[in-house]
Amino acid sequence: MDPVTTALAVFILMLAVLATGMWVFLALATAAAVSLFAFMGFPPDKIGAIASRIIVRSASSWELAAVPMFIWMGEIMFRTDISERLYKGLSPLVSKIPGGLLHTNVLGSALFAAVSGSSAATTATVGRITTSELNQRGYSQSLALGSLAGAGSLGLLIPPSIVLIIYGVLAEVSIAKLFIAGVVPGLMIAAFYAAYLAARCAITPSLAPKDAISKEDAHLRAILGNLAPVFGLILVVLGSIYTGWATPSEAAAIGVFAALCFAAFSRQLSRAMLAESLINALKTSCMVCSILMCAAFLSSAIGYMHIPRNIAVAIDALDLSPYVLIASLAIFYILLGFFLDGISIIVMSLPITLPVVVAAGFDPIWYGIFLVIMIELGQMTPPVGFNLFVIQGFSGVPIHKVAVYAIPFFLLMCFAVLLMVVFPQIALWLPAYLAG
Numbered sequence: 001m002d003p004v005t006t007a008l009a010v011f012i013l014m015l016a017v018l019a020t021g022m023w024v025f026l027a028l029a030t031a032a033a034v035s036l037f038a039f040m041g042f043p044p045d046k047i048g049a050i051a052s053r054i055i056v057r058s059a060s061s062w063e064l065a066a067v068p069m070f071i072w073m074g075e076i077m078f079r080t081d082i083s084e085r086l087y088k089g090l091s092p093l094v095s096k097i098p099g100g101l102l103h104t105n106v107l108g109s110a111l112f113a114a115v116s117g118s119s120a121a122t123t124a125t126v127g128r129i130t131t132s133e134l135n136q137r138g139y140s141q142s143l144a145l146g147s148l149a150g151a152g153s154l155g156l157l158i159p160p161s162i163v164l165i166i167y168g169v170l171a172e173v174s175i176a177k178l179f180i181a182g183v184v185p186g187l188m189i190a191a192f193y194a195a196y197l198a199a200r201c202a203i204t205p206s207l208a209p210k211d212a213i214s215k216e217d218a219h220l221r222a223i224l225g226n227l228a229p230v231f232g233l234i235l236v237v238l239g240s241i242y243t244g245w246a247t248p249s250e251a252a253a254i255g256v257f258a259a260l261c262f263a264a265f266s267r268q269l270s271r272a273m274l275a276e277s278l279i280n281a282l283k284t285s286c287m288v289c290s291i292l293m294c295a296a297f298l299s300s301a302i303g304y305m306h307i308p309r310n311i312a313v314a315i316d317a318l319d320l321s322p323y324v325l326i327a328s329l330a331i332f333y334i335l336l337g338f339f340l341d342g343i344s345i346i347v348m349s350l351p352i353t354l355p356v357v358v359a360a361g362f363d364p365i366w367y368g369i370f371l372v373i374m375i376e377l378g379q380m381t382p383p384v385g386f387n388l389f390v391i392q393g394f395s396g397v398p399i400h401k402v403a404v405y406a407i408p409f410f411l412l413m414c415f416a417v418l419l420m421v422v423f424p425q426i427a428l429w430l431p432a433y434l435a436g
Contacts, residue, residue, distance in 0.1 A: 067292075071285050126148065150413065184426055287389070
């Protein structure tokens with residue numbers, strides 16, 4: 001069976017398993033095990049040995065430690081008045097813009113992406129803070145959840161990014177330059193999202209009802225006072241990372257400590273609140289981490305079948321022009337994003353695709369940003385769109401509805417990729433300017 005047919009068969013199998021209503025992490029593991037048995041002929045004991053080794057290794061990943069800590073930080077923030085302060089502080093700033101507080105999804109995700117480096121953590125934390133407030137105020141659920149699915153993926157692009165670190169190591173390029181190169185494309189995509197929300201709400205004002213802003217809340221001192229806890233928390237986490245005092249995982253623990261200090265200082269910390277935040281953080285973290293671990297097993301199963309390598313070699317053999325090559329790779333990575341996590345996509349395909357892309361004349365720094373955006377697109381596509389699963393987990397909205405809500409933001413990110421291909425300096429200008 002050729003690699004394209006095999007990949008299609010695995011994809012159909014996964015959809016069929018998910019359609020049974022099975023838990024997502026169990027569906028991923030089942031699809032991986034059945035694929036290894038049906039296509040590779042592995043006996044059950046060998047499949048079990050592979051699964052146990054991959055899942056334990058994935059569960060022991062130090063980078064994964066940041067996810068539950070950032071989720072707990074979000075749960076603590078969610079149970080204090082920090083979300084109310086956030087909306088009081090942002091309301092006067094965005095109330096004049098069509099879309100109103102919907103823009104806090106984009107702004108909050110872009111800011112938190114500069115803290116966590118994780119798409120799942122960004123989506124879960126910002127979503128826990130913003131979704132209930134937007135629902136209570138009567139904002140459109142489709143725009144609220146769709147913008148969160150799109151903006152949450154910025155955690156992979158805006159530094160610090162674990163995916164960019166892995167790419168830099170494998171491609172042997174400067175991680176610092178990759179971090180800098182991700183800033184302008186990340187802000188550009190965030191601006192596209194904000195512009196779309198403004199345009200939609202200008203055409204249909206009922207999607208974002210206007211909130212009454214009191215004169216007290218609109219005062220500059222009140223705005224700064226309301227936003228101070230949020231920005232203070234971000235500065236604590238960012239500062240610990242960029243000064244070299246802590247890794248992102250350690251900075252997540254610092255963020256939890258800072259959030260607890262704020263709750264205690266504002267006299268909102270109680271034994272019941274602490275227990276409730278821990279329980280909910282545990283539930284969300286188990287959901288996210290179990291999906292990540294079983295996705296690693298599925299990725300390994302696909303690696304055993306040599307699907308990414310064979311498809312990449314087939315693309316190389318076509319001898320395409322540079323732009324047709326990039327378009328083919330874009331389709332290739334979007335298809336991989338249907339059923340693979342970002343790190344697995346990079347590790348499996350990069351040794352083949354990077355030499356081909358560099359030989360075609362593309363800068364490896366630019367290609368790193370291009371690849372990360374392709375992975376971000378995968379975060380919004382079923383059946384293994386992690387952002388969709390995270391949003392489904394805390395909102396209760398069926399995943400197919402969340403996927404439909406995310407379509408406009410998926411298309412906007414595709415447009416951003418097109419602009420980056422036509423104007424590569426979008427990613428390369430800032431590193432070159434700072435180096436010069």
